[in-house]
Amino acid sequence: MSPIQTMTAAVVEARDGPFVLQTLARPTPGPGQVLVRVEASGLNPLDLKIRAEQAAHARNPLPAVLGMDVAGEVEALAADVRGFATGDRVYGLIGGVGGLQGSQAQYVAVDADLLARRPTSLDARGAAALPLAAITAWEGLIDRAQIQRGESVLVQGGAGGVGHLAVQIALAKGAKVYATALGEEDQAYLHGLGAIAIDGARPVEDYVAEHTGGAGFEVVYDTGGGALLDASFRAVKRFGHVVSCLGWGAHGLAPLSFKQATYSGVFTLHPLLSGEGRGHFGEILTQVAALAESGxxxxRLYDGRFGLDALDEAYQALASGRAHGKVVVDIAHP
Incomplete structure (x- = not known):
C-alpha cells in the first residue's frame, strides 16, 4: 500500500461553477472495491449537463468530483475482490453521478464490477475515451437490437461519441452499416471506417429510397433524439427495430406501428444510479477491449491536451461543439 494519504481532485462547488483544485483524503477501497490510480478521465456531453444541474436523470449533489470515464492502474483492492491484482491497467464507467466520486481526481475507489482490463493496443487516453459511449453503443446494438451478420444497420449521428463506436461495433459484427453525419469532414471519417456515409441534412425518404429501394433499414440506432428519432421511425424497415439512447421526448408512434416495427431505449446510467446489474459493464468492456485489440x-480523440489544472478549458472545448473526437483529461501524479 502506498503511504500517500491525500490526493488532488478538481471539485465543482456550485451550479456551472469553476473547478477548484483541492487536497482531499485519498479513498480507501471498501468491500468489493478497487482503488484506481487515475491516469486519464474522458469527458462526455452529459458531464456538461451534470455540472450545470440540467440533467434530471443524472443528478450529482454539489460539491462534487465529476468524470464518468476512467483509465488507470489498480493501486489497491479489498480482500474480497477477485479477478484483479495490484498493477493491472483498467478502465471503466465508474461515477461522477448519483453521489459517486468521479474520475477527475488522482485516485478513485470503484466497484470492481464496473471495471475491465483495458486494451493493450490503447494508451490511457484512448481507453478513457471509451466506457460510457462504448457501453451505450453495445447495449443498443447487441443487447437491445441483437444485430445479425448481413443486416442493414443505420446509425443516426454516426460520427458522434456513441455513433462512431456503434458504427465500428456493427461493422465488426458483420452488418452492412450506413451512417448519417453533417459536414464533409465527418462523412469522410465515416467512409474511412467502412460505413456508407449519408448527408444527415437530406430528407429521410430520399436516402431510404436510394439505399434500400424504399424498404428501410433493418436496424436503426438513433443517437440524437428529437427529430432524429422521428426520422428513425420513418427509416426503419417493416418488422425492423429502432433503438435510441436519447429517447426522452414525446413522439408519434404511427410510422413505427404501421410498419409493425419495434422500439427500445437505452439508459446506460441505471446500474450506476441503482447499483443493479453493474457486472454487465465489466462484461461489455471486456468484449470492447477484445475488439480494440483486434484492430x-x-x-476518435480530440487532439487538445488538458490537465486537472485546465479542466475549465477542457469543458469549454467540449461545449463549443468544435472538438471532433473525445475530449480527454490527463491526470498527473508527483
Whole structure:
C-alpha cells in the first residue's frame, strides 16, 4: 500500500461553477472495491449537463468530483475482490453521478464490477475515451437490437461519441452499416471506417429510397433524439427495430406501428444510479477491449491536451461543439 494519504481532485462547488483544485483524503477501497490510480478521465456531453444541474436523470449533489470515464492502474483492492491484482491497467464507467466520486481526481475507489482490463493496443487516453459511449453503443446494438451478420444497420449521428463506436461495433459484427453525419469532414471519417456515409441534412425518404429501394433499414440506432428519432421511425424497415439512447421526448408512434416495427431505449446510467446489474459493464468492456485489440475499434480523440489544472478549458472545448473526437483529461501524479 502506498503511504500517500491525500490526493488532488478538481471539485465543482456550485451550479456551472469553476473547478477548484483541492487536497482531499485519498479513498480507501471498501468491500468489493478497487482503488484506481487515475491516469486519464474522458469527458462526455452529459458531464456538461451534470455540472450545470440540467440533467434530471443524472443528478450529482454539489460539491462534487465529476468524470464518468476512467483509465488507470489498480493501486489497491479489498480482500474480497477477485479477478484483479495490484498493477493491472483498467478502465471503466465508474461515477461522477448519483453521489459517486468521479474520475477527475488522482485516485478513485470503484466497484470492481464496473471495471475491465483495458486494451493493450490503447494508451490511457484512448481507453478513457471509451466506457460510457462504448457501453451505450453495445447495449443498443447487441443487447437491445441483437444485430445479425448481413443486416442493414443505420446509425443516426454516426460520427458522434456513441455513433462512431456503434458504427465500428456493427461493422465488426458483420452488418452492412450506413451512417448519417453533417459536414464533409465527418462523412469522410465515416467512409474511412467502412460505413456508407449519408448527408444527415437530406430528407429521410430520399436516402431510404436510394439505399434500400424504399424498404428501410433493418436496424436503426438513433443517437440524437428529437427529430432524429422521428426520422428513425420513418427509416426503419417493416418488422425492423429502432433503438435510441436519447429517447426522452414525446413522439408519434404511427410510422413505427404501421410498419409493425419495434422500439427500445437505452439508459446506460441505471446500474450506476441503482447499483443493479453493474457486472454487465465489466462484461461489455471486456468484449470492447477484445475488439480494440483486434484492430476493429478505435476511439476518435480530440487532439487538445488538458490537465486537472485546465479542466475549465477542457469543458469549454467540449461545449463549443468544435472538438471532433473525445475530449480527454490527463491526470498527473508527483
Amino acid at each position: 476493429a475499434l478505435r476511439p
